[in-house]
Amino acid sequence: MAASNKPIIWLPFAAGGTVAAFVMPSIMVVVLLATAGYLSGGVLDFERIHGFVAHPFIRACLFFLVGLPLWHAAHRLRMTVQDLGARSATARRILAYGCYLSAGVATLLLAYSLMHGW
Amino acid sequence: MSRVQPKMPSMSYSWWVKRPNYIRYMARELTCVWIGAYAIALVIGLFRLQQGADEWQAWLAAMASTPGLVFQVLALVFALYHTISWFHLAPSTMPVWRGDQQVPPIIIEVVHYLVWIGISIVVFWLAGG
Numbered sequence: 001m002a003a004s005n006k007p008i009i010w011l012p013f014a015a016g017g018t019v020a021a022f023v024m025p026s027i028m029v030v031v032l033l034a035t036a037g038y039l040s041g042g043v044l045d046f047e048r049i050h051g052f053v054a055h056p057f058i059r060a061c062l063f064f065l066v067g068l069p070l071w072h073a074a075h076r077l078r079m080t081v082q083d084l085g086a087r088s089a090t091a092r093r094i095l096a097y098g099c100y101l102s103a104g105v106a107t108l109l110l111a112y113s114l115m116h117g118w
Numbered sequence: 119m120s121r122v123q124p125k126m127p128s129m130s131y132s133w134w135v136k137r138p139n140y141i142r143y144m145a146r147e148l149t150c151v152w153i154g155a156y157a158i159a160l161v162i163g164l165f166r167l168q169q170g171a172d173e174w175q176a177w178l179a180a181m182a183s184t185p186g187l188v189f190q191v192l193a194l195v196f197a198l199y200h201t202i203s204w205f206h207l208a209p210s211t212m213p214v215w216r217g218d219q220q221v222p223p224i225i226i227e228v229v230h231y232l233v234w235i236g237i238s239i240v241v242f243w244l245a246g247g
């Protein structure tokens with residue numbers, strides 16, 4: 001049987017889907033309520049969030065909490081667009097590169113943002 | 119590694135509208151667009167946070183604008199759909215065995231919901247505390 005590289009993609013896909021399922025809705029609710037002005041007490045004030053994210057442990061967590069869903073989305077989008085009709089070898093190659101390169105660039109920006117200037 | 123390219127049967131681009139099952143499948147799969155977009159919004163937010171107070175404030179203002187709020191509401195709806203569908207599939211993707219007996223799917227699903235509620239409480243507590 002030919003060696004498969006699928007587990008390499010599956011792990012971030014499954015982990016990212018799980019992280020997104022468990023953590024994303026509550027984060028979205030907090031940001032939505034705060035930006036819509038329903039929360040008092042400056043929940044998203046710069047000093048507060050900056051101080052919070054400055055902890056190395058929090059930044060390590062954020063790398064996985066934000067980074068894994070990126071790869072989940074990239075892989076699922078690739079598979080779905082393939083299902084929707086991108087079936088030629090060329091279309092599939094462009095699709096795969098497009099999805100994973102986007103996730104890669106976003107991950108690099110995430111890593112830079114979490115490592116630089118803290 | 120060589121790959122055989124089989125001849126693909128022709129198939130309409132709208133195959134998925136033909137059955138409610140397929141539509142639900144497509145809705146579930148397309149939640150990833152919103153998960154991905156929101157994750158990118160968070161990456162930009164962290165990038166702006168690292169730049170400084172004014173840049174962070176600009177990101178907050180963008181999220182608080184009308185398009186930003188519409189985006190956030192849609193992302194939340196699709197994220198909830200992702201959570202529900204992910205938990206619903208969990209017993210199939212991660213079956214749990216106790217000895218030679220499979221743990222009933224409903225128990226696995228309920229445990230997921232309980233963990234989700236716990237994590238959400240921690241996030242709300244961190245945000246409020």
